[in-house]
Every structure is written in structure tokens, then in C-alpha cells.
Amino acid sequence: MQKITIAPVTRIEGHARISLFLDDNGTVSDARFQVTQIRGFERFVTGRPFFEMPALTARICGICPVSHQLASAKACDQLLAVTIPAAAVRLRSLLNFGQLVQSHALSFFYLSAPDLLLGMDHPVATRNFFGVAENDPQFARDGIELRRFGQQVIERLAGRRIHPAWVVPGGVSAPLKSAARDEILNELPAMQTLMRNHLKRFRESLGRHQEYADNFGCFPSLFLSLVDNLGRLEHYHGTIRIIDAHGSTIADNLAPASYEEYIGEAIEPWTYLKFPYYRPQGYPEGMYRVGPLARLNVCGCCGTRYADLELNRFRQLATGRPVLSSFHAHYARLIEILYALEMMEQLLADPSVLDPHVRAVAGVNAFEGIGAIEAPRGTLIHHYRVDADGLIEQVNLIIATGHNNLAMNRAILQAARRYISQDRLEEGILNRIEAVIRTFDPCLSCSTHAVGSMPFVIELMGPDGRCLDRVRR
Amino acid sequence: MTTPILTLTIDGKEVSGLAGETILQVARENGFFIPTLCWLDGLTSAGSCRLCMVEIKGSAALHPACITLIQEGMAVTTSSERLLRYRRAIIELLFSERNHVCAVCVVNGHCELQTLAQQLGIDHISFPGLYPDLPVDASHPRFVIDHNRCILCTRCVRVCGEIEGAHTWDVKNRGVRSQIVADFDTPWGDSTTCTGCGKCVHVCPTGALFEKGKSVAEMFKKPLGLPYLKAIRDLGV
Ligand code: SF4
Ligand code: SF4
Ligand code: FES
Numbered sequence: 018m019q020k021i022t023i024a025p026v027t028r029i030e031g032h033a034r035i036s037l038f039l040d041d042n043g044t045v046s047d048a049r050f051q052v053t054q055i056r057g058f059e060r061f062v063t064g065r066p067f068f069e070m071p072a073l074t075a076r077i078c079g080i081c082p083v084s085h086q087l088a089s090a091k092a093c094d095q096l097l098a099v100t101i102p103a104a105a106v107r108l109r110s111l112l113n114f115g116q117l118v119q120s121h122a123l124s125f126f127y128l129s130a131p132d133l134l135l136g137m138d139h140p141v142a143t144r145n146f147f148g149v150a151e152n153d154p155q156f157a158r159d160g161i162e163l164r165r166f167g168q169q170v171i172e173r174l175a176g177r178r179i180h181p182a183w184v185v186p187g188g189v190s191a192p193l194k195s196a197a198r199d200e201i202l203n204e205l206p207a208m209q210t211l212m213r214n215h216l217k218r219f220r221e222s223l224g225r226h227q228e229y230a231d232n233f234g235c236f237p238s239l240f241l242s243l244v245d246n247l248g249r250l251e252h253y254h255g256t257i258r259i260i261d262a263h264g265s266t267i268a269d270n271l272a273p274a275s276y277e278e279y280i281g282e283a284i285e286p287w288t289y290l291k292f293p294y295y296r297p298q299g300y301p302e303g304m305y306r307v308g309p310l311a312r313l314n315v316c317g318c319c320g321t322r323y324a325d326l327e328l329n330r331f332r333q334l335a336t337g338r339p340v341l342s343s344f345h346a347h348y349a350r351l352i353e354i355l356y357a358l359e360m361m362e363q364l365l366a367d368p369s370v371l372d373p374h375v376r377a378v379a380g381v382n383a384f385e386g387i388g389a390i391e392a393p394r395g396t397l398i399h400h401y402r403v404d405a406d407g408l409i410e411q412v413n414l415i416i417a418t419g420h421n422n423l424a425m426n427r428a429i430l431q432a433a434r435r436y437i438s439q440d441r442l443e444e445g446i447l448n449r450i451e452a453v454i455r456t457f458d459p460c461l462s463c464s465t466h467a468v469g470s471m472p473f474v475i476e477l478m479g480p481d482g483r484c485l486d487r488v489r490r
Numbered sequence: 491m492t493t494p495i496l497t498l499t500i501d502g503k504e505v506s507g508l509a510g511e512t513i514l515q516v517a518r519e520n521g522f523f524i525p526t527l528c529w530l531d532g533l534t535s536a537g538s539c540r541l542c543m544v545e546i547k548g549s550a551a552l553h554p555a556c557i558t559l560i561q562e563g564m565a566v567t568t569s570s571e572r573l574l575r576y577r578r579a580i581i582e583l584l585f586s587e588r589n590h591v592c593a594v595c596v597v598n599g600h601c602e603l604q605t606l607a608q609q610l611g612i613d614h615i616s617f618p619g620l621y622p623d624l625p626v627d628a629s630h631p632r633f634v635i636d637h638n639r640c641i642l643c644t645r646c647v648r649v650c651g652e653i654e655g656a657h658t659w660d661v662k663n664r665g666v667r668s669q670i671v672a673d674f675d676t677p678w679g680d681s682t683t684c685t686g687c688g689k690c691v692h693v694c695p696t697g698a699l700f701e702k703g704k705s706v707a708e709m710f711k712k713p714l715g716l717p718y719l720k721a722i723r724d725l726g727v
Contacts, residue, residue: 066628066636072594072706182598182706190705378703380631406628406679407702 035450037433045437048430049287050422050454059412067096067381067403071184074399074414083116083171084392086184087253088399091388093186095274096403098382104372105188110253111364112174112184113390114357117252119167120393121309121350124458126160129347132452133226138445159211163354166208170361173197188376198365205362209323212355216327219351226344230334232435233453234343234428237262239295239305240314241420243273243391248317250324250356252391258315259295259305264338268295273389276398280415292422293415304423307395308457309349314339321363324356343428343456350393350458381407394458395420418459428453498564513555513566514542524568525577525606528643529556530693532716533652536644541580541606544568552576578610586617587666588624589638595697596709602695603641620666627672629679632702633691635670640698642668646690653719658684670698 038047062073071089075082087109094101131144135152143151150157174193175183183190223230239262243255257271259279271279283292283300295303305311319325331348334340340349364370387400395417402411418425432453436446493508500513500522507516512535517524528539537557544555547565552573555566567573584603592598624637644661647670651657658681662671672681691699693713700709 064626066626066634066702068703068705069594069596076594182708185705185708186703190708380702408626408628 035429035454037429037437045430045433048426048433050426050429059414062409062412065409067093067386067401067407067409068186070399070401070409071186072182081116081120081392081394083112083175083184084390084397085399087113088388088390088392088397090184090186091390092386092399092401093388094377095386095388096381096383096401096407097187097377097379099187099377099379101188101377102372102374104192104369105375105377106253107364107367107370108174108189108193108375109184111361111370112171113253114361114364115167115170115174117167117357117393118354119164119171120458121354122160122164122167124393124455125347125350126157126163128458129452129455130156130160132448132455133222133347137229137448137452141448144448159215163208163211166204169204170201173201185376187378190376192373192375193371195371198371201361202365205358205365209355209358209362212351212358213323216351216355219348220330223348229449229452230342230344232432233456234424234431235341236427236431237341238424238427239267239298239303240311240339241295241305241307242312242315242396243389244316245320247320249320250312250316250318250353257389257396260315260339262339262341264314268297273398274387276387276389276400276415282415282419288422290422291415291419293420294423301423304427305420306343306424307417307420308346309353309393309395310340310343310346311395312391313349313352319352319356321356321359324352324359327352327355343424343453346456346458381405392417394418418457421457421459425454425457425459428457496560496562496564498560498562498566500566501568507560509560511560513544513553513558513560513564516560517544517555517566517568522568524555525609526556527602527606527641527695528645530645530649530713530716532720533645533648533693536648539580539641539643541577543573543576545570545573574610578612581607581610581612582615582617584641585612585615586619587622588640589619589621590696594706595639596700596704596706597697597711598707600707600710601697624669627678628702629677630681630684630686630702631679632686633678633688633699634702635672635678635699636697637669638698639696640670641696642670643695644670645693645695646670646699649689649693649716653716653723654685654687654689656683656685656687659690 036049037045040046062070065073070093071086074085074089090109127146130149131139131146134149134156135144139148146157174197239259241257241259243251244258245251245255248258257268257273257276258266259268259271261267268279279296280293281296281300281303283294285292292300294300295305297303313328313331319328331340331345331352334345381403384404385402387398389396389398391397397417398415400413401409404410429450432450436449493510495506496509497504497506498516499505500517500520503520505516505520507519514524514526514529524544525541526539527541528536529542535556537554540554542555543552545567546553581603585607590603592601592604595601598604626634626636626638628634642661647659647661650659658672659670661668662675663669672678673683678684691701692711693716694711697709
């Protein structure tokens with residue numbers, strides 16, 4: 018068997034390697050997406066006071082620190098066994114939406130736009146955000162603008178853009194100032210218009226990408242996400258719903274706190290990333306997807322005006338059924354940005370968002386806490402056990418990229434089969450495989466943040482383990 | 491009998507102080523900055539951190555300003571290349587000895603160790619870290635001691651013994667293995683002497699002692715009342 022290795026993947030967050038296994042006929046028989054780094058986080062936090070966890074776990078990832086903080090704080094709220102003040106809940110939701118906007122804007126405008134706008138076969142040297150900026154300056158400016166807005170929402174709430182220490186067990190550490198609220202409210206209409214225009218433009222360009230829609234992670238799977246008590250799109254509260262590839266709800270109202278009952282985590286010797294699966298269907302049949310695509314497939318509706326209009330159009334991509342192609346996660350992300358902008362407006366319009374009572378104070382009142390939120394990339398679960406003094410004894414984190422692990426491997430195999438027919442890798446083909454991975458927007462627990470500048474090594478291994486070919490760019 | 495007044499120079503400037511005063515006292519009174527860490531106004535001086543070292547004309551050795559008494563005609567230098575080198579090395583060694591992760595520390599932004607490092611222009615640690623596996627004791631109902639951030643200045647030991655009169659804290663072991671212990675090395679929460687006054691927490695220059703439930707950067711130390719406490723105790727009120 019021959020083995021083709023692509024490592025590390027450019028323009029995703031973190032370090033990974035792709036190995037493609039060719040059989041004797043030269044067709045791809047297996048694909049492995051390997052995470053080659055381990056950060057030992059679970060071990061490292063053992064013995065620490067749980068009060069530090071929101072800040073400590075924010076260090077897992079330089080791209081979505083806010084998501085980890087929120088999931089962590091929710092787990093810590095349970096250790097305190099308190100109901101946190103309503104204003105704190107609102108402010109945390111707002112923060113989560115700020116994070117969603119900035120993260121989705123990064124994924125779409127910075128990381129994926131080079132492929133979508135310039136084309137998969139565009140020369141490597143300029144197939145990056147700078148190339149996009151040269152080709153379509155307004156598009157790039159809008160991307161920057163939107164990301165800045167998301168980051169500023171975080172800053173206006175939490176004071177500091179990267180690793181804010183504002184989210185604490187029991188609530189948040191300081192109330193929202195009315196000036197900050199007004200600043201965000203003033204900018205929202207322009208952002209919404211900008212987003213609606215980009216949705217229109219993207220929708221109209223979909224025809225050009227049909228080839229990718231058909232081959233980028235286009236296969237049946239389960240979908241999992243949080244929904245609110247009316248079955249609508251939800252990112253902060255809610256219970257878990259799982260649907261199958263036909264769109265039937267196979268599990269609903271699942272408490273995130275009992276995730277171990279329905280989510281199993283398989284381990285493979287060749288990667289550090291575990292493989293969560295839906296227990297009742299076993300491993301690996303219980304493969305499911307999380308993230309923007311899953312959320313829009315799972316929810317009944319968004320619950321905001323313009324996002325729902327767009328969701329209806331989105332659903333026409335697959336009449337009456339879930340949208341199966343991970344390629345459409347791009348579309349889903351844009352709809353979610355619009356949704357987040359509309360939700361921010363709703364949340365900020367309520368004067369109680371300025372309530373100064375934003376923190377419940379308590380000690381350890383429970384020894385186990387599980388917090389779940391929808392991070393930009395999908396469902397994020399933090400599970401802590403503490404001793405009587407509140408020191409961490411055990412931690413389990415299920416991150417979105419983990420949930421998607423099985424599906425991501427499947428998607429790479431699908432694309433490799435479609436695009437590789439020889440024992441050679443051409444530039445455009447490599448990039449297609451990478452683009453497949455980028456539709457999942459994986460975040461590999463590493464704060465490395467490289468936009469199209471990582472070295473890229475490809476190795477082609479013969480059946481005897483000899484390196485037949487090696488490409489570096 | 492009145493205390494004699496002595497005259498000396500600090501960094502070339504002529505100053506005077508009372509016999510029995512330390513170089514540090516006279517320097518501060520006259521507006522000279524000498525960095526300190528183990529010393530704290532209101533506590534006896536331990537002279538252990540050596541950060542306050544100064545040069546004295548005619549002596550090849552360096553002298554800790556917090557415990558060296560002034561003498562008539564002394565010529566003191568408070569800053570020089572050599573002193574800066576030593577001070578930097580001391581701070582770097584403190585950092586490398588335990589686990590200081592400022593970004594997630596309760597006193598981040600208002601830590602004496604961190605501030606000194608900034609003042610001395612330390613932007614990296616040239617010594618390999620020891621990364622010891624040290625415990626956190628959160629058994630006390632209100633306070634926590636995290637040995638990972640302790641620099642063994644013994645301020646807590648002194649304030650507890652000298653001001654509160656409880657003498658809960660002490661040091662066990664020697665050298666790099668030294669560690670602060672409560673009573674006869676029991677969990678703090680089990681201590682029969684600790685009154686829960688919180689003085690140790692507020693004199694601790696780092697994030698080693700803090701109030702339970704405080705998150706990153708949320709712990710502010712308030713050691714400024716100490717001289718008054720001491721004065722009241724000395725008066726026997
Ligand atoms: S005690 Fe000071 S130096 Fe040590 S980690 Fe905390 S802030 Fe940094
Ligand atoms: S606990 Fe604080 S006050 Fe006590 S010796 Fe350590 S650093 Fe100094
Ligand atoms: S302050 Fe003088 S030796 Fe520590």
C-alpha cells in the first residue's frame with residue numbers, strides 16, 4: 018500500500034497531518050486526519066482551584082478563548098450550584114455572539130475566501146487573504162470590518178480582546194456600561210446591511226461551486242446541536258437534539274449534563290484527537306456532525322426575521338431534508354452571522370441588560386459540573402469534578418473539532434477518491450483536500466494563527482515505506 | 491539622651507539620618523528608589539531576598555539596604571550596572587524556581603514580583619525552569635495558598651507571628667525544597683492557631699496567598715495599614 022502524507026495543513030488553526038493510503042490499483046483506500054500535537058490540558062489543570070478554570074481553559078485556543086470561557090463558566094456555575102443573575106446570562110450570550118461573528122468572519126472572509134473567490138487552482142503565492150484584497154478590495158474590507166465589529170463587541174463587554182477575564186463562575190465580573198451598549202447598537206444596522214449583501218452575493222455564486230458542494234463532505238450523517246425550548250437555533254442555553262440524514266429527530270431534549278449516556282468517545286492509536294459518536298448507533302456508525310451546518314439542519318427556525326428568510330432559502334438546497342454537504346457550512350456561517358447581529362439587537366434593546374447585579378457569589382456546593390454551549394465550530398462541552406475544597410480532580414472537554422472528527426475523516430476520503438487518481442499530488446488537488454477540511458473550520462487546540470503562511474510538506478510513500486516523491490511549498 | 495544624627499552620601503547626594511536607621515529607611519526618606527521584596531514596612535526585616543543590595547564605598551561586597559545600618563561618612567550607591575545585573579538575576583531565579591503563569595494569576599497586573607520584573611526590564615528568563623509539582627491548599631474556608639507562586643519571602647510568617655500573634659505559618663525544609671507550612675504542616679483549614687484574620691493574604695507580594703473565589707487579576711492586596719497596626723501594638727493599646 019502506498020501512503021501520501023500532507024502536513025501540516027495550511028490556513029486552519031493548529032497543526033495536523035493528512036495521510037492518504039493508496040491500494041495497489043492506485044486508488045485511495047483510506048484517509049487519516051491526524052492531530053500530531055497534544056497539549057495535556059486535562060492533566061495540567063488537575064489540582065487547580067476551579068475558579069481559575071474559565072481563564073485557564075481560555076488558553077486552550079487563541080481563536081476561540083471566549084467559547085471555552087463560557088462553557089467553563091457554565092460548568093463552574095453548577096459547582097457553585099447557583100442560578101446566575103439574569104443580566105449576566107444576557108451578557109454572556111452577547112459575548113458568545115460577538116465571538117460567533119468574529120470567528121465566522123475569520124473563517125469565511127480570511128481563510129476560505131481565497132479558494133472561493135480566486136479559485137482552487139489560483140497560484141499559491143497569492144491564494145490568500147492578500148490576494149483576495151487585491152482582487153476585490155471591498156470584499157476584503159467588509160471582512161475586516163465584520164471581524165473588527167465582533168472583536169469590538171467582545172472588547173466592549175469584557176474589556177480586553179484576547180483572553181478576557183470577565184467571565185467568572187457565577188456570572189460576569191462587571192456590568193455593561195450604557196455607553197458601550199449604545200456604541201454596539203449604533204453599529205448594528207450597518208453590519209446587518211453589509212451581511213445581507215454578502216449573503217445575497219454568496220447565494221448567487223453558489224452555482225459556480227456545485228462541483229464542491231457535491232464532493233466536499235457530501236454524505237449522510239447524524240447532526241447534533243443545542244436548540245431552545247421551542248426548538249429554535251440556540252447557542253448558549255438549551256438542550257441537545259439529534260437528527261438523522263433524513264431530517265427525523267432521533268433524540269430530543271437531551272440534557273447536556275448527561276452527555277456520557279449518549280455520546281461515546283472512541284480512541285484510535287494514530288491520532289491524539291478522540292472520536293465521539295452517538296452511542297445507540299455504535300462506533301463508527303454513530304458518526305455525527307456539529308457546527309453551523311448541523312445547527313441550521315437541526316433547528317426548527319432561527320427566530321429572527323432576516324435569518325429566517327435566509328434559512329428558508331438555505332433549506333431549498335435540499336428540499337425537506339437536511340443539507341448534507343459540509344461545503345454549505347460556509348453558507349450556514351453567513352446566516353449565523355446575520356442571526357447573531359439580529360440577536361444582539363434584541364438583547365441590547367432590553368434595559369435589564371444594564372442591571373448592575375451580574376454575579377452570584379458562592380463556594381463549592383456541588384462536586385461535579387457540566388457546561389455546554391454552541392461555539393462557532395460546534396457544541397462544546399466542559400465537564401469538571403472537584404474535591405471538597407474546590408480543587409480540580411478530573412476534567413473532560415469535548416471540543417467541536419472532536420465531534421466532527423469522524424465526519425472530517427470521511428470527507429477527506431471522499432474528496433481524495435474524487436480528485437486523486439495517480440500516485441502524484443498536484444497543487445490544485447492538494448488544495449481541494451485542504452479546502453474540504455476548512456469547511457469544518459477545525460480548531461486543533463493550538464493558538465498558532467497562520468494565514469496562508471505555513472510550510473507545507475507532501476510525501477508520497479511507496480508500499481515498501483520508501484519516499485517516492487516529496488513536495489514542499 | 492538624643493539619638494545622634496549621622497551624615498552620609500547616597501548616589502553622591504549628602505543626606506542624614508538617625509543612628510539605628512537602615513540605609514533603606516534613609517534612602518526612601520530622601521526619595522531614592524531601592525527595590526525590595528521580603529522587606530515590608532511594619533515587619534521586622536528578614537534580609538533574605540537580597541534585592542535591596544547596594545554598594546558601599548570601601549567594601550567589595552554588596553550589602554542589603556534593609557538590614558544595614560547607616561554609618562557616619564558612608565558613601566552608598568543604589569544603582570549601577572553590577573547591581574542591576576544581580577537584581578535581574580535574583581528575579582529571574584525566583585521565576586524559574588516555581589510555576590509563575592502571570593496570565594492566569596489572581597494578582598496579574600498588581601503583583602510585586604511582576605512589577606519588579608517589569609521595572610528591571612526583564613522580558614525573558616535565562617535560567618531553565620524547575621517546574622516543581624507543588625500543591626494548592628484550599629482547605630481554609632476563606633483563603634487559599636498556592637505554593638506554585640510562593641517566593642519564600644516569609645512576610646506571611648512574620649506578620650502572623652509579629653502582628654497577629656498567632657504564628658500559624660512557618661517554613662519547612664531547606665534551600666530550594668523550602669515550603670511554607672501551617673502549624674506542624676497541617677492543611678491550613680485544620681490549623682488550630684489561624685484566626686482567619688487575613689493579614690498574611692494581604693502582605694503576600696505575589697498570588698501565593700489569596701481570597702477564595704477570586705478570579706484572574708481580581709485579587710488586590712492591601713498591606714498599607716501595617717505600620718499603624720504595629721504602632722498600636724507597640725503602644726500596648
Ligand atoms: S505571583 Fe506574580 S509573578 Fe507569580 S504568576 Fe502571579 S502575577 Fe506572575
Ligand atoms: S506565601 Fe506569600 S508571603 Fe508567604 S512566603 Fe510565600 S510569597 Fe511570601
Ligand atoms: S528587601 Fe532587603 S533583603 Fe529583601
